[in-house]
Amino acid sequence: MAFSIPRNVPSFTNPQRQSEDAYWASSGSIHKPAGVQNRIGGIFRSAASDLPLYKDKPYYSSSSSTYGYRRRRWDMFLRKRVAVGALVFIVVLYWWFRPTETEPSDQIPISLGSDKKKDSSWFSSDSKKADKKWLDRRERVKDAFMLSWDAYSTYAWGFDEFHPVTRTGTQMTPKGLGWIIVDAIDTMMIMGLHQPLAHAREWVQTALSYDQDQEVNTFETTIRMLGGLLSAHYLATTHKLDPGSKQDPDLYLDxxxxxxxxxxxxxxxxxxxxxxxxxxxxGKGVESHADGGASSTAEAATLQLEMKYLSKLMGEQVYWQKAEKAIRVMDENHPTDGLVPIFIYATTGKFRGSEIRLGSRGDSYYEYLLKQHLQTGEPLYAEMYQESMAGVKKHLVHKSYPSKFTFIAELPMGVGTNVSPKMDHLVCFMPGNILLGVTNGTTVAEAKRSPAWGKREDEDLQLAKELMRSCYEMYNVTKTGLAPEIAFFNMDESGNQDIIIKSQDAHNLQRPETVESLFLMWRMTGDEIYREWGWKIFKAFMKHSAVEGGGFTSLNSVLNDPPTQRDNMESFWLAETLKYFYLLFSPNDLLPLTDVVFNTEAHPLPRFDPKPLFKTGWSRAKKIERTTIKKIKVEDQEGPELKDHDPEGRSHGMEVKGKHEESH
Known part of the structure; x- marks a missing residue:
């Protein structure tokens, strides 16, 4: 159905918007260094353990910026507003941590000049206490975004990476790629942040250039940069959420x-x-510098939403066809029960090893099977997705002891071998994804009225709820209330601890997957417990990852209270984590799930009818042929395929971390 502009989006002509802009222009919410950066120093400065954000890019140190004029402009504000900025930061944190049970129902925290009038203009129904509470909390998410953005704008504007503790920026290429700026643009549109959006748009228009003699990671650049630009174009043109783009409506698309x-x-x-x-x-492709030259299966299979939408916009089939072929090649390997190994060679199109997991290097293959179907209605991808989910339930879903938490295990040596009870935080995209596959974006109540609802849908609904509880417990069991990068679930009936966290896996990178699933679960079930869990997690982020002077950072260990800080703000903190918090606390008519599909970096893209220009350009092998090949593969599990397998593959050869990589 056509997407109508939600009633609760911001009005850029509202006089309140001018007050909001003036408030943030004068507040100076970030103040000068006060020594906190010296607490950590250079512990995490090596490329191997920290930066840049993805693995295949050489590390570049940038001691100077070509964007000095912007920093000088912000410094003028800082020199005048240091005291006011510190006060604003303290007051905002006070509002975040005050007990919610005793909040007066008519009180709104200090945030971007909010008041009752603005709240009601954003909300599409009568003011109720429950609604008021969630709008109040949504404003605090916006505050967190602005504290993060102001710190980045002040100390690292134009840089690809931001280190909030030391207040420095670094580049991923000599000239920079606009990594943080482009990734965050659609979040600002959704939040209605007019002034910082104008600043970002100006940078994209005047400073962003991809004409650089530099290798970049294909996947990360597609989901963050290409996805960010396409989402910005969609929101700016279809929903008019960037009024400044009227002067150049094709800026983001170009x-x-x-x-x-x-x-x-x-x-x-x-x-x-x-x-x-x-x-x-x-334009020369480059093999992976690790993993024996093999590409990550998840990365090669998580490019399709962006390229297909671009084909639709440009009327050119090449983007669609190139990205589509990767899925066909993988499927023609006839993976057992739809479960794909986590590496594949670009040279031969054959999988490397047999390791199966829905965490790093495997996760978004399954995500994009479903989302390709949702985006364009292609039934082939729904078939592949359901086959894979049947394989997940058959081989990977297990229970822990003593509480019987449901989790998704790994198969380090492939299907038919012993499982590992390891579950990455990355796997926590699955609860929301599973339920999305059940309802296609409608509510559970609506979906249950459909004749298509049956036993499988009941089972998947229950599985989604159980996995969501397990992902929440990964936060609930730590001293900080934040989840580790990796958890192990106890499968020993005599054990008394369900979730085990190893010290080398205890870091937190501000990841969004659990918040993403909470948002999706709330939208489709209407169960407010998912909002309450999200609010608890948000408060934990505010308490432990806030940096003195402004901004938020990743953490070294969630097992220590207080934790040590890593001095790095991931771009997905702005593009995904805070965006999903904001949507979790928003009315449901903001970006309805029936009208949009979020790429794996949380950039919303429209669902569309691909006809008449585009259609699925391949068909699958007959089912009887696929079954025969599956049996052969299981019997040959000890064969030559395993020679390339690296049992330490989760850390070996990783120069730096990426969205679908683990960091140790």
Whole structure:
């Protein structure tokens, strides 16, 4: 159905908006260094353990910025507003941590000049106490975004990476890619943050260039940069959420098309599986510098939403066809029960090893099977998704002891071998994804009225709820109330601790997956427990990851209270985690799930009818043939396929971390 502009989006012509802009322009909410950066120093400064955000890019240190004029402009504000900024920061934190049970029903925290009038203009129904509470909490998420954004704008504007503790920025390429800025643009549109959005748009228009002789990771650049630009175009043109774009309505699309044309070279492999990296200037694809040259299966299979939408916008089939072929090549490997190994060679199109997991390097393969179907209605991908989910339930779903938490295990040596009770935080996208596959974005109540609802749908609903509880417990069992990067679930009936966290896995990277699932579970079930869990997690982030002077950072260990801080703000903190918190606390008519599909970086893209120009360009092998091949593969599990398997693959050869990689 057509997407109408939600009633609760911000009005950029409202006089309140001018007050909001003036408030943040003058508040100076970030103040000068006060020594906190010296607490951590350079402990996490090596490329191997910290930066940049993805693995295949050489590390560059940037001691100077080409954007000094912007920093000087902000410094003028800082020199005048230091005291006011410190006061605002303290007051905002006070409002975050005050007991919610005793909040007066008509009181709103200090946040971007909010008042009752603005609250009611955002909300589409009568003011009720419950509604008021969640709108109040949503405003605090916006505050957190602005504290993060102001710190970045002040100390690292134009840089790809931001280190809030030391108040410095670094680049991922000599000229920078606009990593943080582009990733956060659609969040500002959704939150109605007019002034910082204008600042970001100006940078994209005047400073962003992808004409750089530099290798970049194909996947990360697609989901963050291409996805961010396409989402910005969608929200700006279809929903008018960027009034400044009227002067140049094709700005975001032009940048996206230029970037996509440069990324196309990654698909020019002998097999059609995209190379892990590509040179932006030459268009030459580059094999992975680790993992024996194999690409990550998740990364090669998580490019399709962006490229298909670009084909729709441009009327060009090449983007669609190049990205689509990768899925066909993987499927023609005939994975057992729809479960794919986590590495695949771009040169041959064959999987490397047999390791199966829904965490790092495997996760979003399954996510995009479903979301391709939701985006374009192609039934082939629904079939593949359901086959894979049946394999997940058959081989990977297990219970812990003594509480019988449901979790998704790993198969380090492949299907038919012993399981590992390890579950990455990345796997916590699954509860929401499973339920999305049940309802297709409608509510559970609506979906149950459909004749298509049956036993499988009941089972998947229950599985989604159980997995969501387990992901919440990964937060609930730590001293900080924040989840580790990796958890192990106890499968020993004599054990008395369900969740075990090892010290090397206890870091927190501000990841969004649990919040994403809470948002989806809330939207589809209407059970307010998911909002309450989200609010508890949000408060834990505010308490432990806030940096003195402004901004938020990743943490070294969630097992210590207080935790030590890592001095790095991930771009997905702005693009995903805070966006999903904001949507979790928003009315449901803001970006309805029946009208949009979120890419794996939380960039909303529209659902669309691909006809008449586009259609699925391949068909699957007959089911009887696929079954025969599956049996052969299981019997040959000890064969040559395992020679390349690296049992330590989760950490071996990783120069730096990416969205679908673990960090140790």
């Amino acid at each position: 940048k996206a098309a230029d970037l996509a044309d440069r990324l196309l070279g990654a698909y020019n492999s002998p097999s059609g599986i995209p190379f892990a990296s590509v040179n932006l200037k030459t």
